[in-house]
Amino acid sequence: MKTIPKASTLHSWRKSTYSENISGGCVEVSDGYAGGVPVRDSKDPDGPALVFEAGAWASFVGAVRRGSLPA
Template structure:
């Protein structure tokens, strides 16, 4: 694994779909919680493709921004 990427996301188990993804197959982001190197993130429409690994602190800040006003809030 190169730092920050996983070449084949299908090699990992435990993916969960983001609550911000819709049920129509578009905008589907999946993550794995508790990974030792950060938070793996992939496009669920490409499960065998690559995933990025985001540091846990950066992911927490991103989620907080999405839930807040930075991206329109929910």
């Protein structure tokens, strides 16, 4: 897995529709990155981003939508 040390160098961040704004802990994803899907913690926009392979990210999102992740 690749890491981008300073996530704020990327643009087009959007919050996950599954994030809860109550605690302020949100996952954000950046679109249009050629090397995969960058993901960061919205509480630390200048912190690192993890970059997942597109297929792995699609599998994860599918599992979330189906509700098939373990509790």
